[in-house]
Amino acid sequence: MSTGATGFLERYEAAVGRLPGDSALRAAAAAAFKVAGLPGGTPRARPVEAWKYTSLRPVAEATFQASPKHEAETLLSGLTLLDAPRLVFVDGVLRADLSDASPTMTTVGHSATVAPLLTGGSFTAGVQIARFADQPDFGTLTWPDREPMVALNTMLASDGATLDVPAGVDGGIVQLVSLSGGQGDFHPRHSIRLGKGARLTVVEISAGQGVYLLNTVAEIHVAAGAHLTHIRLQDEAATAFHVSTTYADVVAGGTYDSFTLNLGGRLSRTEVHTQLSGPGATAHLNAAQILAGSQHADFTTVVSHTAPSCGSRQTVKNVLAGRSRGVFQGKIEVARHAQKTDGYQMNQALLLSPYAEVDSKPELEIFADDVKCSHGATVGELDAEQMFYLRSRGIPDADAKSILVRAFLAEALDAVADETIRGLLETAVEQWWERQKA
Amino acid sequence: MLDIRGLTASIGDKPILKGIDLTVPAGEVHAIMGPNGSGKSTLGYVLSGREDYTVTGGSATFNGADILAMEPEQRAAAGVFLAFQAPIELPGVNNANFLRTALNAIRRAHGESELDAVQFLKLARAETKRLAMPDDMLKRNVNVGFSGGEKKRNEVLQMAILRPKLAILDETDSGLDIDALKIVADGVNALRGPEFSALVITHHQRLLDHLVPNRVHVLAHGRIVRTGGPELAKELEKSGYAGLIAEAA
Numbered sequence: 001m002s003t004g005a006t007g008f009l010e011r012y013e014a015a016v017g018r019l020p021g022d023s024a025l026r027a028a029a030a031a032a033f034k035v036a037g038l039p040g041g042t043p044r045a046r047p048v049e050a051w052k053y054t055s056l057r058p059v060a061e062a063t064f065q066a067s068p069k070h071e072a073e074t075l076l077s078g079l080t081l082l083d084a085p086r087l088v089f090v091d092g093v094l095r096a097d098l099s100d101a102s103p104t105m106t107t108v109g110h111s112a113t114v115a116p117l118l119t120g121g122s123f124t125a126g127v128q129i130a131r132f133a134d135q136p137d138f139g140t141l142t143w144p145d146r147e148p149m150v151a152l153n154t155m156l157a158s159d160g161a162t163l164d165v166p167a168g169v170d171g172g173i174v175q176l177v178s179l180s181g182g183q184g185d186f187h188p189r190h191s192i193r194l195g196k197g198a199r200l201t202v203v204e205i206s207a208g209q210g211v212y213l214l215n216t217v218a219e220i221h222v223a224a225g226a227h228l229t230h231i232r233l234q235d236e237a238a239t240a241f242h243v244s245t246t247y248a249d250v251v252a253g254g255t256y257d258s259f260t261l262n263l264g265g266r267l268s269r270t271e272v273h274t275q276l277s278g279p280g281a282t283a284h285l286n287a288a289q290i291l292a293g294s295q296h297a298d299f300t301t302v303v304s305h306t307a308p309s310c311g312s313r314q315t316v317k318n319v320l321a322g323r324s325r326g327v328f329q330g331k332i333e334v335a336r337h338a339q340k341t342d343g344y345q346m347n348q349a350l351l352l353s354p355y356a357e358v359d360s361k362p363e364l365e366i367f368a369d370d371v372k373c374s375h376g377a378t379v380g381e382l383d384a385e386q387m388f389y390l391r392s393r394g395i396p397d398a399d400a401k402s403i404l405v406r407a408f409l410a411e412a413l414d415a416v417a418d419e420t421i422r423g424l425l426e427t428a429v430e431q432w433w434e435r436q437k438a
Numbered sequence: 439m440l441d442i443r444g445l446t447a448s449i450g451d452k453p454i455l456k457g458i459d460l461t462v463p464a465g466e467v468h469a470i471m472g473p474n475g476s477g478k479s480t481l482g483y484v485l486s487g488r489e490d491y492t493v494t495g496g497s498a499t500f501n502g503a504d505i506l507a508m509e510p511e512q513r514a515a516a517g518v519f520l521a522f523q524a525p526i527e528l529p530g531v532n533n534a535n536f537l538r539t540a541l542n543a544i545r546r547a548h549g550e551s552e553l554d555a556v557q558f559l560k561l562a563r564a565e566t567k568r569l570a571m572p573d574d575m576l577k578r579n580v581n582v583g584f585s586g587g588e589k590k591r592n593e594v595l596q597m598a599i600l601r602p603k604l605a606i607l608d609e610t611d612s613g614l615d616i617d618a619l620k621i622v623a624d625g626v627n628a629l630r631g632p633e634f635s636a637l638v639i640t641h642h643q644r645l646l647d648h649l650v651p652n653r654v655h656v657l658a659h660g661r662i663v664r665t666g667g668p669e670l671a672k673e674l675e676k677s678g679y680a681g682l683i684a685e686a687a
Contacts, residue, residue, distance in 0.1 A: 384489070384490075385526050386526055386528055388487075388488050388489065388510060388526075389522070389525075389526040389528070390528075390536075390540075391487075391509065391510035391511045391514070392486050392487065392488075392510045392511075392513075392514060392519075392520055393514055393519075393536075393540035393543075393596065393600065394511050394514030394515055394540050394541075394543040394544040394547065394600065395511060395539055395540055395543045396511050396543060397509070397511065399539065399543065400511075403528075403531055403536070403539065404528075404531075406530070407528060407529060407530030407531045408530065409530075410530035411530060
C-alpha cells in the first residue's frame with residue numbers, strides 16, 4: 001500500500017459511508033488534512049514550528065507491510081502486563097476475546113459489543129466503558145484544524161475506548177493495550193472522563209510487528225479533586241511509526257499525572273496538551289526516551305495555565321545511543337490572570353555515542369506577573385570517573401554503562417508512584433537493554 | 439607477588455612516574471610515603487587501570503600476569519583493588535546492589551556461582567557490623583551524602599566483601615579519627631595472610647602503628663628514593679622528607 005497524504009485521503013473517500021459518528025466533523029478534518037498533509041511529508045511541505053525537529057516524510061515514503069508471522073495472541077503473550085483489567089486493540093480494533101475487564105466495570109448505553117467481555121457487576125460503581133465504534137465520542141478539546149495528525153485521526157478513527165469514572169469512585173487500573181502487525185495505519189480514539197473526586201490509572205501499552213503507523217488521539221477530562229495517572233509505554237516494532245496526541249483538561253484541585261516511556265518505533269511523536277483551567281489544578285508530564293540505532297523520538301508538550309495557583313512539573317530524560325535523536329519541546333503558557341503559577345521543566349540527555357543528537361526547545365509564554373516558572377536542560381556523556389570506579393570493582397564495561405544509565409533514569413522513573421507500575425517500566429527498560437546487547 | 443620494573447607513566451605530556459622498581463611479595467604489606475605530588479596516587483591509578491594515565495615504559499606483573507595489559511575489570515577479577523582517596527559518588531545506584539553486582543562479576547570471572555540477594559545481604563550485614571557501619575549504609579546510594587569518614591569506611595567494606603589479593607589503599611586514613619583509623623587498619627589486618635599483599639599509601643605514621651608494614655618506601659619526584667623497615671616511617675615522622683630528597687638528588 002502506498003501512503004502519503006493522498007493514500008490516507010483515498011481511504012477516507014472509500015470508507016466515508018461506513019465510518020461511525022459525526023460525518024460533518026470528519027469531512028472538516030479531511031479538508032484540513034488535505035491542506036496540511038503529513039508534517040514535513042513532502043520536500044515542498046511548509047515548515048511548521050511545532051514540527052521543527054520531526055518530519056513525517058519517512059511515514060509518507062513508507063510502504064506499510066504486514067508482519068508475515070503476525071499473531072495478536074503471540075504478541076500479547078510476549079508482553080509484560082499488570083494484573084489488572086485490560087482492553088486489547090489489535091490493528092486499532094477492540095478484541096473482546098483478548099480483553100479482560102474487571103467485574104466492577106460496566107458498559108454504558110447500548111455498547112453491546114463490549115458487554116461480552118464483562119463478567120458481571122453493577123452500574124453503580126467502577127469504570128463505565130464504551131467503544132468508540134458503538135458510541136463515537138470526538139470530544140471537545142481537540143484541534144483538527146491545527147494538528148494534521150489529529151485531523152488524520154478524526155478523519156479515519158473507527159474504534160477506541162471511552163472510560164467514565166463516576167464522581168467519588170476509585171476506578172483502579174485499566175490497561176489499554178495496542179497490538180499492531182497488520183498492514184496499514186490505525187487511528188484509535190480514546191476518551192477518559194473522571195467525575196469529581198474520582199481516581200483512575202490508565203496504562204497504555206503499545207507494541208507490534210512490521211511496518212505500520214499507529215496514530216492515537218486521547219481526550220481527557222479531570223473534574224474537581226479527581227486524580228488521573230496516565231502511563232504510556234511505547235514499545236512499538238523498530239520499523240513502525242507511532243504518533244500519540246493527548247488533550248487533557250484539568251479543573252480545580254484536579255491532577256493529571258502522566259509518564260511516558262518511549263522505547264520502540266523507528267519514529268515516534270508523543271504530544272500532550274494540558275489545560276489547567278481551575279485553581280489548584282496540577283499536571284505532571286514526565287517522560288523518558290531510550291533510543292538506539294537510527295530511532296527518533298519526539299516528546300512535545302503544551303501546558304496552558306489558565307487559572308491561578310496551578311502547578312506543572314515536567315522532567316524529561318533522554319538516553320541516546322547510536323545515531324538516535326531525541327527531541328523535547330515544552331511550552332508553558334501562563335494567562336494574565338493565572339497568578340501564583342508554579343511551572344517547572346527539566347530536560348536532561350545522556351549521549352552514549354558521538355553520533356546521537358538531542359534537541360531541546362523550552363518555551364515560556366507568561367502574561368501574569370506573580371509566577372514561578374523555570375526550565376533547564378543538560379546534555380552529558382557517561383562520567384569517566386564513575387565508569388572507572390565501577391570497572392575497578394570488577395563490573396564489566398557494558399554492565400557499568402547499564403548501571404549508570406539506569407541510575408540516570410531512576411530519577412525520572414521515581415516520578416511513578418505505584419511500585420508495580422514502576423516495576424513494569426523498569427522491566428521494559430531492562431528488556432530494551434538486553435536487546436541492545438544481543 | 440606484585441613486581442614492578444622500571445615503570446614510567448605520564449598524564450598528557452607530563453611524566454609523573456619516572457622509573458619505579460618495587461616488589462611486594464605475597465603476604466606482605468608495604469607502605470608508600472612521600473610528599474604531595476610525588477606520584478603516589480598515580481602509582482595506584484596506573485596499577486588499577488585508570489585511562490587518563492599513559493604507561494610509557496616498564497612493566498607490572500601480579501602473580502606473573504601482565505596487569506598493565508588488562509582492562510580495569512580484569513584487574514579486579516585478578517585480585518587488584520584500589521581504595522580511592524576520594525571515593526566516587528554514584529547517585530541513583532544502591533550501595534547493596536552495587537556491591538552485589540561487583541562481587542558477582544568477580545565470582546563469575548572465577549567460574550563461581552553468583553550470590554542471590556538474601557545470601558549477599560547476610561554476608562554484607564556481617565561485614566558492616568564488623569566495620570561498625572550503620573546498616574542503612576547498604577540501602578543508601580553509593581557514597582551519596584556520606585561523610586568523609588563514611589566514604590572511607592565504605593571503601594573498606596568493598597574491600598572486605600570483594601576480598602582482593604592486592605589491596606592498594608590511597609590515603610584511606612586521611613580525614614579519619616582514631617577510632618575510624620583502627621577500623622580501617624583492622625579491615626586490612628583481617629585480610630592479611632599468605633596470599634594477600636597490600637600497598638598502603640599514606641602521609642602519616644599513625645595508620646602504620648595499627649597496620650604494621652613489612653617495608654616502607656619513600657616516593658619522591660616519581661622514583662623510590664629510599665626503602666626500609668617500619669622504623670623508616672617513624673624516622674620520617676620526626677625529620678620529614680626534605681633531607682631524604684636532597685640526599686637522593
